[in-house]
Every structure is written in structure tokens, then in C-alpha cells.
Amino acid sequence: MSYVVRFTRTERTFHWVNAVFFLHLAVTGLILYLPRLSELVGRRPLLKNLHFWGGISWVCALALVFLLGDSRRLLRTAREIEVLRDDRFDVGQKLNAIVTAAFTILFLVSGLLLWFGERDTAFRFPSTVLLHDGVMYVALTLFVGHLYLAVVHPATRHALRGMTLGTVDEEWARRRHPEWEAPPACGGNSAATNAIRT
């Protein structure tokens, strides 16, 4: 079986850093948000700090991966995602990435406004909570769908290998992403890769 490279180390690091912080923020946020969980766990001031500083660390960590990693590659990936056509990613994957990126900004801004709004009325808007919650609902829905496609759905779950090891089965790549000109993995069969190009 031969493999082709789908994600570089920087891309994978970026993804997993985002994933870890998303989970941290989802868990601490839901404890703060759902009355039953709030009552069960308590410690609201501590959780608020964990949630807030988790959010700050989230964007800082992503910025660090960008600066210390292969920034060019990430920018190229971003440009690839901007064009809504099937290639390395299909359009659905691109839409998910775009909305997720936009939500990062919306989470950050509304979260900061909630934090500062608690200290200064100038930062308080009647709809800040609504925005933070609304984005949370959509983001969690996307996350569940993403998990399903990455781990459960037979046609797409092979992609998980791409995000963990970096490479995917060439046959699968050809079937799922026929428009993608995949580079061969080190030691991979380049003749087979050329077959994809034609």
C-alpha cells in the first residue's frame, strides 16, 4: 500500500493545538453555562479563570504555531481553502474550516467583551452573551459532525490518518479527492502518484 502526504507537521500541530483548546473551552464553558453542571461542579470563579485564560492561551498558541512553524505552508493552505472547489479538501471541509476560523475571532471578541464588561460598563453590549452562546451552539454542532466524519463514517474516516501521521492511502486519496495532486510520501511509489496527476 502506498501513501501520499496530506498534512505537514505544522498543519497537524495547528489542528491539534486548536482541538485541545477547543475541548478545554467547550468543557469549562458548558460547566459555566448549564445550570445542572454549574451546581454539580461549583467553583465558578476558578472555572471562569480557567475558561478565560484558556481562551487567551488558545489564540496565543495558534499564533506561536504559525510563527515558529512553517508559516508559508499555513498561508498556502489558507489560500487553498479560500477557493471553494474540490482538491486536497472538498468544499464541505473548506466551509467547515472557514466558519471555524471566523468563529475563533467571534469567540475571542465576545469573550473579551464579557470579561471586560464585568469590569467596565463601556464594554457591555446587550447581545454579547447571545453572540458567544450562538457561536457556541453552531461550533459544537460542527464539532460533532466533524468527529463523526473523521472517526465513524466509513467513506471519510481514513482521513484521520492524515491528521495523525500526515499521510493517507493513495487509493483512498484518488477516490475521495480525484482533483488533488498529492505529493508522494517519503519512500512512496512516485509512479503511482503520477497516475493521480493524469
Added chain:
Amino acid sequence: MNAIDEPRIVPTSVSRVDTLTVGTISIDVDEPVPRRYGRGLFLATVAGGLSSLVWGKTVWNGLANAVPSVPLVPSGWRIYTVAATMPRFDSRTWRLEVGGLVGAPLTLDYDSLRALPRTEEVRDFHCVTGWSVPNVHWAGVRLSDLLDRVQPGIGARAVRFTAAEIPYVDYLTLDQAKLSDVLLAYEMDGKPLPREHGAPVRLVMPRMYGYKSVKWVARVDLVPEAEAGYWELRGYDPDAWIS
């Protein structure tokens, strides 16, 4: 004619993608400029989200009114606390102390609190962070009745409410506390006040934002002046009137 020259002779008003229709030959020359719809979507999502800080609540309320039978948010309530755990209510040991600058201090157990004249208020609850719960049905003791019983002293110009949830505390001026719709509520929507709403009794000051309506009230004291409460010390406006 050389295909490479083709784009030069088409009128400038024709976009580059349109050259595709001129002839199949131009496809060999250059691919259409990729349209970055993704960037547009990204910017639109960010712009839509940020602008919703202004229009979000109006639209949301409109939606909620349009489909009143479907609750859009689980209950509407968000439970805010400041201590590690919520106080637990035990009807055998629970006492409410009413004291400070008064002529006749009072200690009430749960049954004697319930035995006081009962009053009801149906009011909207507004949190300063932007959410509201409409038509909350409160039942309890009118605070002014209780104040009359303890006979506030000459120097008493404010009331301090101390929560069992340490260190939450807040104040009303005596004039505010005497308004007829200020309650010490022990029932909410027909049921005994739930733990997360301040069981067994909370202050309800419906004309002010929620942080004034102290939950888990354990002490009520008449004091000379209103001071900054828990949230006022952390930046909230001492003027909590809902405009």
C-alpha cells in the same frame, strides 16, 4: 491568431472568466482566476457576528415572539455564583437574622418566615450581562412588611443583605428597600425556591438588575449608609436601575 493574445483583444468589460466562452483554446492558455469565495464567507461571518452585538437581541426577541411555543434557550436562566459551592438549605438549622440599627431584632426560622403575610409578584428578570427571563412568578414576604416589624432606627438609611454564599453582599437604600414590589421570595413559579436560585429565600428587586437581588439571604441589617456590594466592588454600576 495566437491564443495567448486572445485576452488582449476582448473588450475590457469582459472578465477573464468570460474568455472561457470565446473558445476552447483559451483554456489551454490560462486557468480562470480562482474566485476566493471562501475569503468572502470568512469576512461575512466575522462581520455578521460582530454587528450582531448591535442587532442580535432585537432579532432574537423578534424570533422568540414569533415562535413563542418553542423555547429557544433551555430555561433562559443562567446561574451565576461567586463561591466554590452553592449553600445548602436545611430547614431545621436555617435562620434568617434581621438586625442592625433596629428597635426589635428578629430571628426567623423557615416556618415562621412562611407564616408571615404572603405576597406575589409577576415580573421580568433582567441580568446586566444581557439576558432576561420574562414573567417570573415570585411569592414571598414584602420586604417593607418585615422592616416595619423590626422598627428601623433613626440612623438607618440603608439595608445590607448578606448571603450565605460568602462573600456575596449587597445594599439597597432604605427608600429603595421600602418599595412595595421588593420581596424576600421563597417561591418561584409555583415551587419552593430551587437551590441554584438561592434556596430558601432570595431578595427580589425587580426594578434593578439581577446582581442586586441577593440569593441565599442569611442576614438583613439596617445600616447607616449603602456601600459597594460584591459586584460594585468589581466594577458594576452602583446604580442598577433598569432604564
